[in-house]
Every structure is written in C-alpha cells, then in structure tokens.
Amino acid sequence: MARIYEKEINVNNYSKEVLLDYYKTMVTIREFDLNLIRLIQEGKVSGFYHSGIGSEALSAGSIRQNLTDEDYIYYNHRGCNQKISKGVPLSKLYGDFMGTLEGTTKGLGAGIVHSADPSRGVLGQAGTIGSQLGIGVGTAFSSKFTGTDQVTVIYFGDGAASREPLHGSLNWAGLYKLPVVYICENNEYAISAHVSETHSIKEHIADWAEGYGIPNCVVDGNNVLLMHEAVNEAVERARRGEGPTFIEAQTFRHRGHFEGDPYDYINPDVLKDWKENRDPIKNFKALLLANNIFTENEIAAVNEQVNSEILEAINKAEAGGLPNPQRIYEGLFA
Numbered sequence: 001m002a003r004i005y006e007k008e009i010n011v012n013n014y015s016k017e018v019l020l021d022y023y024k025t026m027v028t029i030r031e032f033d034l035n036l037i038r039l040i041q042e043g044k045v046s047g048f049y050h051s052g053i054g055s056e057a058l059s060a061g062s063i064r065q066n067l068t069d070e071d072y073i074y075y076n077h078r079g080c081n082q083k084i085s086k087g088v089p090l091s092k093l094y095g096d097f098m099g100t101l102e103g104t105t106k107g108l109g110a111g112i113v114h115s116a117d118p119s120r121g122v123l124g125q126a127g128t129i130g131s132q133l134g135i136g137v138g139t140a141f142s143s144k145f146t147g148t149d150q151v152t153v154i155y156f157g158d159g160a161a162s163r164e165p166l167h168g169s170l171n172w173a174g175l176y177k178l179p180v181v182y183i184c185e186n187n188e189y190a191i192s193a194h195v196s197e198t199h200s201i202k203e204h205i206a207d208w209a210e211g212y213g214i215p216n217c218v219v220d221g222n223n224v225l226l227m228h229e230a231v232n233e234a235v236e237r238a239r240r241g242e243g244p245t246f247i248e249a250q251t252f253r254h255r256g257h258f259e260g261d262p263y264d265y266i267n268p269d270v271l272k273d274w275k276e277n278r279d280p281i282k283n284f285k286a287l288l289l290a291n292n293i294f295t296e297n298e299i300a301a302v303n304e305q306v307n308s309e310i311l312e313a314i315n316k317a318e319a320g321g322l323p324n325p326q327r328i329y330e331g332l333f334a
C-alpha cells in the first residue's frame with residue numbers, strides 16, 4: 001500500500017528568495033491562465049484549453065528547486081503550469097496559442113500540447129493521453145547509458161494512469177532502474193469520470209507502482225513545500241542511480257475539463273471546499289504572512305509585477321505576427 005508522504009515542514013528553513021520564487025511562480029501560472037481564458041473569450045485564441053487553475057503548487061513545488069534546464073519533463077494536457085515552472089518564456093507560450101512567430105513552434109501554433117523547448121528540457125507531451133509515459137522512459141534510458149545525472153519527470157493525470165502505457169513504462173523503468181520520477185496529477189476526474197470509475201485499484205493510484213518494485217507515495221499536491229520535499233527525495237534518488245519513484249499528487253480542478261465544459265457533474269460543496277480551504281496560493285500566502293516572512297505590501301508588489309509581466313508577454317506574442325505560407329515547409333524532412 002502506498003505510503004502517505006508526511007513531513008514536518010518549517011517554513012523558516014527556506015530562504016526568503018526561494019519562498020518568493022514559489023509564490024511568484026504560482027501567481028504567474030494563475031494569472032497566465034486567467035489571461036488566456038480572457039483571450040479565448042475575446043476571440044483572440046481558439047481551440048481547446050485545459051485550465052490548470054487550482055494545481056499550481058504541484059508544478060511549482062516539483063520543478064522550481066529540484067530540476068535544472070538539463071533535466072527533462074514531459075508535461076500533461078494541463079501543462080502550462082509545468083512549462084512556466086520550467087522557465088519557458090510566457091510570450092512563447094502565448095505565441096503558440098495565437099499561432100504567431102513568437103511561439104515555440106515559430107508560427108505553427110501548438111495550443112497546450114504541441115509546444116516544446118528543448119533548451120529547457122521541455123520535450124513535449126504526446127497526441128494521446130499517457131503516451132508520454134513511454135517516451136519518457138526513452139530519455140531516461142539515454143541519460144542512464146550516456147552516464148549523465150539528468151532526471152526525466154513525467155506528468156500525467158489519473159485518467160491517463162488508467163491506460164496501458166503506464167504499465168509498460170513502469171516495467172521498463174523498474175527493470176533498468178531508470179532515472180524517472182512519475183508524477184500522477186490526481187485531480188479525481190478524467191473529464192466527468194471519477195477515479196473510482198476508471199481504476200481497478202481501490203485505494204491509491206500509486207499502488208500500481210508497488211507491483212513493479214518502484215518506491216511510491218501519495219502527497220498533498222496543493223502544498224508547495226511538501227511537494228518540493230517529496231519530489232526532491234525522488235530526484236536525488238534518481239540522480240544517485242537508484243531508479244524511479246512514483247508520486248501521486250492529490251489536487252483538484254477549479255474549472256471544467258476544458259473552457260466551455262459546464263462542469264455540472266461536480267458536487268458544488270466539494271468544489272467550494274477545494275476553492276476555499278485548499279487553494280494552494282491562498283494557503284501559501286497565509287503561511288508567509290503568518291510567519292512574518294512577507295508583508296501584505298510585498299505580496300501586493302509581487303502580484304503587480306506578475307500582472308505587468310503577463311501583459312508585456314501578451315503584447316510580445318501578438319507582435320510576433322503570423323507566419324507566411326512558406327513556414328509549413330521549414331523543418332519538413334520528407
């Protein structure tokens with residue numbers, strides 16, 4: 001049975017600089033998302049968008065202080081949270097949504113799931129949910145056999161974890177002790193299907209890892225410091241060559257599966273509880289204020305700075321301009 005990850009955390013053991021970085025990253029993720037939704041509503045961005053609001057701590061905590069540009073991540077389809085945490089410039093992400101030359105695909109457009117930034121180890125997702133579980137084992141293999149200390153982190157949802165690619169991936173990573181950290185973003189729903197309707201395992205998704213001999217745990221994914229600690233142990237373990245770890249991070253979506261989903265299959269009291277009592281940013285801000293690490297004024301200044309960086313990024317993305325038709329032939333090999 002998966003271990004519940006618990007640890008006494010003393011916020012004073014973290015430097016103010018690091019705490020600021022966590023707070024700013026989470027606020028940036030949320031404001032990026034809210035502004036993207038605004039752009040969709042204004043008709044400036046089209047296509048599906050899967051909001052990551054409510055799960056900011058999961059990405060910021062796992063990535064910011066644990067991974068370098070050399071480490072690889074495969075994000076999930078709510079993955080702007082992860083791309084922002086890994087340092088992909090906001091203008092490039094907006095550019096991909098707008099289809100402008102500023103985007104990582106330089107005008108081909110990408111929406112949420114087809115962007116990549118190899119210079120920061122962001123290698124993409126895959127067309128179908130869970131496919132990144134197989135591809136991630138490939139990069140971990142390359143790191144192991146070329147003798148680097150790079151770690152591959154694979155993000156996927158509870159729905160993706162109900163598919164077969166998880167098992168092939170766990171088997172291979174367990175067999176070869178590959179430097180992989182599996183992070184299952186368990187927000188309880190795959191579109192409208194509750195996790196109890198998609199998994200034969202009745203306790204925790206992390207229990208799947210048990211059969212493959214892979215250490216595993218269940219962690220509160222909305223607690224940014226706890227998330228950092230759990231992933232730190234897993235990353236260090238992978239760097240020492242001791243193999244993969246499976247982390248099930250519990251969280252909840254504040255919005256529907258995609259923008260436009262009425263989200264009427266959720267119990268409103270449950271949603272209210274997550275928003276009011278388990279919001280990762282609200283709780284982290286309260287912790288910082290209660291410990292006199294930041295003042296209200298300092299927090300307000302960070303929020304203001306984030307807002308101006310977001311607007312600057314949107315302007316830069318728009319100014320990138322649309323590509324000419326010749327663009328589709330660039331990078332074409334056959």
Ligand SMILES: Cc1ncc(C[n+]2csc(CCOP(=O)(O)OP(=O)(O)O)c2C)c(N)n1
Pocket residue numbers: 077078127128129156157158159160161185187189190191257
């Ligand atoms: C193989 C495959 N089946 C179905 C889909 C359509 N689809 C996209 S997201 C999604 C739900 C995924 O749920 P989960 O993995 O829990 O992630 P969440 O949306 O909750 O973050 C589905 C069914 C797909 N992209 N690929």
